[in-house]
Amino acid sequence: SGGKASRPTHRCRNIMDQLKRTMVGNAAAPSSLSRTIMLKEAVVSEEISVAMQTIETASAETTDLGPFFGLPTKVKDLMYSLRGIKNLYAWQETCLNLECIQARKNLIYSLPTSGGKTLVAEILILRELLCRRKDCLFILPYISLVQEKVRGLASFGLELDFMVEEYAGSKGKFPPLKRRSKSSLYIATIEKAHSLVNSLIEAGRLENLGLVVVDELHMLGDGSRGAVIEMTLAKVLYMSKTTQIIGMSATLGNIRDLQEFLRAENYTNDFRPVQLQEYVKLQDTIYEVDPKEEECFRFSRVLNFKYSSSMQKLDPDHIIALVTEVIPKNSCLVFCPTKKNCENVVGLICKYLKEDFLKQRKEEKALLLRDLKESGNGSMCPVLRRTIPFGLAYHHSGLTSEERKLVEQAYSDGVLCLLACTSTLAAGINLPARRVILRSPYVATDFLKRSQYKQMVGRAGRAGIDSVGESILVLQDKDTHMARSLVCAPTENCYSNLMRDDGKGLLSLLLSLIGLKITTSMDQVRAFLSGTLLYVQQEQLCADRSLWEAVQRCVQLLEDRGLITGTERSQGHPLQVTKLGRATYKGSVDLTYSKVLYQDLTKGLDGLLLNSYLHLAYLVTPYEMLSQCKPDWMTYLRQFTLLSPAEQRMTTAIGVPESFLVRQAAGQTVRKDIDLDVVKRMYLALVLFTLLKETNLWSVAEKFQLSRGFIQVLLSSSSAFCSCVLHFTEELEEFWAFRALLTETRRLSYCVTAELIPLMEVAGVLESRAKQLYNAGYKTPSHLASADPAVLSKTIENLYKKQAHQIVASARMLVNEKAAALQEEVDDLLMVPLDLP
Numbered sequence: 001s002g003g004k005a006s007r008p009t010h011r012c013r014n015i016m017d018q019l020k021r022t023m024v025g026n027a028a029a030p031s032s033l034s035r036t037i038m039l040k041e042a043v044v045s046e047e048i049s050v051a052m053q054t055i056e057t058a059s060a061e062t063t064d065l066g067p068f069f070g071l072p073t074k075v076k077d078l079m080y081s082l083r084g085i086k087n088l089y090a091w092q093e094t095c096l097n098l099e100c101i102q103a104r105k106n107l108i109y110s111l112p113t114s115g116g117k118t119l120v121a122e123i124l125i126l127r128e129l130l131c132r133r134k135d136c137l138f139i140l141p142y143i144s145l146v147q148e149k150v151r152g153l154a155s156f157g158l159e160l161d162f163m164v165e166e167y168a169g170s171k172g173k174f175p176p177l178k179r180r181s182k183s184s185l186y187i188a189t190i191e192k193a194h195s196l197v198n199s200l201i202e203a204g205r206l207e208n209l210g211l212v213v214v215d216e217l218h219m220l221g222d223g224s225r226g227a228v229i230e231m232t233l234a235k236v237l238y239m240s241k242t243t244q245i246i247g248m249s250a251t252l253g254n255i256r257d258l259q260e261f262l263r264a265e266n267y268t269n270d271f272r273p274v275q276l277q278e279y280v281k282l283q284d285t286i287y288e289v290d291p292k293e294e295e296c297f298r299f300s301r302v303l304n305f306k307y308s309s310s311m312q313k314l315d316p317d318h319i320i321a322l323v324t325e326v327i328p329k330n331s332c333l334v335f336c337p338t339k340k341n342c343e344n345v346v347g348l349i350c351k352y353l354k355e356d357f358l359k360q361r362k363e364e365k366a367l368l369l370r371d372l373k374e375s376g377n378g379s380m381c382p383v384l385r386r387t388i389p390f391g392l393a394y395h396h397s398g399l400t401s402e403e404r405k406l407v408e409q410a411y412s413d414g415v416l417c418l419l420a421c422t423s424t425l426a427a428g429i430n431l432p433a434r435r436v437i438l439r440s441p442y443v444a445t446d447f448l449k450r451s452q453y454k455q456m457v458g459r460a461g462r463a464g465i466d467s468v469g470e471s472i473l474v475l476q477d478k479d480t481h482m483a484r485s486l487v488c489a490p491t492e493n494c495y496s497n498l499m500r501d502d503g504k505g506l507l508s509l510l511l512s513l514i515g516l517k518i519t520t521s522m523d524q525v526r527a528f529l530s531g532t533l534l535y536v537q538q539e540q541l542c543a544d545r546s547l548w549e550a551v552q553r554c555v556q557l558l559e560d561r562g563l564i565t566g567t568e569r570s571q572g573h574p575l576q577v578t579k580l581g582r583a584t585y586k587g588s589v590d591l592t593y594s595k596v597l598y599q600d601l602t603k604g605l606d607g608l609l610l611n612s613y614l615h616l617a618y619l620v621t622p623y624e625m626l627s628q629c630k631p632d633w634m635t636y637l638r639q640f641t642l643l644s645p646a647e648q649r650m651t652t653a654i655g656v657p658e659s660f661l662v663r664q665a666a667g668q669t670v671r672k673d674i675d676l677d678v679v680k681r682m683y684l685a686l687v688l689f690t691l692l693k694e695t696n697l698w699s700v701a702e703k704f705q706l707s708r709g710f711i712q713v714l715l716s717s718s719s720a721f722c723s724c725v726l727h728f729t730e731e732l733e734e735f736w737a738f739r740a741l742l743t744e745t746r747r748l749s750y751c752v753t754a755e756l757i758p759l760m761e762v763a764g765v766l767e768s769r770a771k772q773l774y775n776a777g778y779k780t781p782s783h784l785a786s787a788d789p790a791v792l793s794k795t796i797e798n799l800y801k802k803q804a805h806q807i808v809a810s811a812r813m814l815v816n817e818k819a820a821a822l823q824e825e826v827d828d829l830l831m832v833p834l835d836l837p
Helices: 002-028 035-060 073-083 090-096 117-130 143-160 190-202 217-221 223-239 255-262 309-314 319-324 339-351 362-375 382-390 401-412 423-428 450-457 477-488 500-515 522-529 547-560 579-586 591-606 614-619 623-628 633-641 645-654 658-665 676-694 697-704 708-730 733-742 746-750 754-760 767-775 781-785 789-795 801-830
Strands: 106-110 135-140 163-167 184-189 209-214 244-249 264-268 275-282 285-289 297-302 332-336 392-395 418-422 435-438 468-475
Touching: 073 117, 073 143, 090 117, 106 255, 117 135, 117 143, 117 209, 117 244, 135 143, 135 190, 143 163, 143 184, 143 801, 163 190, 163 801, 184 190, 190 223, 209 223, 217 223, 217 244, 223 244, 223 255, 223 500, 244 255, 255 264, 275 477, 319 332, 319 339, 319 435, 319 468, 332 339, 339 382, 339 392, 339 418, 362 382, 362 401, 362 767, 382 392, 392 401, 418 423, 423 450, 435 450, 450 468, 450 477, 468 477, 500 522, 500 547, 500 579, 500 591, 522 547, 579 591, 579 708, 591 614, 591 623, 591 708, 591 733, 614 645, 614 676, 614 733, 623 676, 623 708, 633 658, 633 676, 633 697, 645 676, 676 697, 676 708, 697 708, 708 733, 708 746, 746 754, 754 767, 754 781, 781 801, 789 801
Parallel strands: 106 244, 106 264, 135 184, 135 209, 163 184, 209 244, 275 468, 332 418, 332 435, 392 418, 435 468
Antiparallel strands: 275 285, 285 297
């Protein structure tokens, strides 16, 4: 490697000569400059001399260019000190040394759940940031995962000098700040990643993005979110020849299609750190799953558990027998088809547990109960109050994110030995267990998909603790046939979703392509589409009309809706977006609602109510949540009567008169001309409005008879939609008034009293933690950034050292980011304009 080592030195010399020449030239130039500019020059030359020293020392120390997969030894040490990772699994080493990775080709790698996929991605990201000095984008499916990653990687950013920026909910700048000296790692949800890529294309900065990593790439086949991933990746492929794409995925049947779409190699391995044994239970017999057997199931054992007749009635599925075989010594997850079922199952199991369960880790359970009560401002779920002393809890979207975090932490620490949870949460968190029980092969009323089943059973087996993990699927006789194909089926295929819902994805893709001027003619549209997954799969997906016909239909539709102009009829006219079209794609507004949103905002201008939040809350209530809203008419009427006269007039003007609510509450028939969508939206707006006034989730949940989790989802969706509406109004001159009103959206993001908002901006600080910090004198991110983690964890009750370190690192990262933004502003102000006359 002698030749390799000498190359950087040679390059350094060139740079140094250039720098010296420039500096000598600058020094000799005549000076008639202002004091600010001279000061700035002094700072720059100081920076240059530091840079030259760095270059000198770097060329002297080329030995440490990359002993750890092309990264300095320091990264290896950080992996150990921050993560406790000493060695990589053999497959991870193989994967990182693949030829296609060295050559920066695109790669999809697929492994079973919990095989350690993310670590490989993180090492590749660090390589891109530190060695190639390019920005990276890491796309994750859920807000909670984004926040967890931001928290986990902030310490690496501080130690290795790169920025970690969160793009989730209402967070993220478009386009991102241009950093002169540091590279950035953007960690984003699927929707935010798409807006981010759009803004980089528009600013002509996509080339700075060296690497895009997509977690759960198989979600390409998952509804409208799959369509958004496909659009994002297709744009990156089309617009940048230098950006590398890495996808992590579950094992798929048609991985070839994805390879062709991403022009990627594929690496696959069936490695699991802990072997998994899959079983099914029919009546009182357990069978092992064995695809080699003709019947797919092989007899394993009969459950020997003494049931009384009353117990047999209450627990016909022997859930109690299955869990008491492993708890309390080992951990157990029970997946249930509905939220209500989760709560019933933990309640049922507790009825039959021995007193010994109450004695284990008693103090820690008492602490957990106290924390839960604190997080609910003194209120607490009666089910949890009863089950936690036994070491059991439920975990579903009806809990607030704070309650979920506390329950997850307690389960990870072994304070809780069993969680009953819904399948949707299996995807969003990493909580392994010795035994996983699937209470039934359904999610709500739908039969399980193969990928959902795999995701759930994949949680069995805790690396480093268990030698084996086991999953048991509980079956009724009627489901046996379907279950055979579920557990022994070949892996699922993954199909493009651009044509779903009448081509909604395709419409939105075409609008943004024309808006971003990626395509200005039908020929260019055709060229772009040949780089999509839809194109690869057109034979399967475009049965009734060809892909090209579908595209032409969509372009026509966009013109009919007043979103674009210049379609082929007038030859020579380029395709262009209208103002409304531009506002729609810039605001990432769903095409179904862009016209409605425009009308609602226009109507709002006529009589905008400004002495109360209610009208603005209504305008940022997300349309897509209406389907989940079933108003309780008595509650609706009661809340309406509590409004001020001005608020009642506004509600009536929007289309929800008091007379209508009175008739509904009395159960009488109602006029036909009332728009029910407006009625539902107003109801949700009332929930938001009440929440903003009271900032207490529990009391609002009780008033409206909704789950706390639902209200929190409403809050975060409104906060995200609020930033969409803001971007939408920025493009339309007539809505200038809304811009000022909507910029103060932080109230919506967190819904806490005003003094806690700054602390809530730090990744990983939730409301009760923010209160603790505030009361202990840590009142701003700057206080936290300057804190000593050891002192912090001593001062704040049950704050572990590791969490304290993460909070301080996140706060430092946030403060650095804000400071850098201000510095960029200062630099821009002091720059001499290039076009100075």
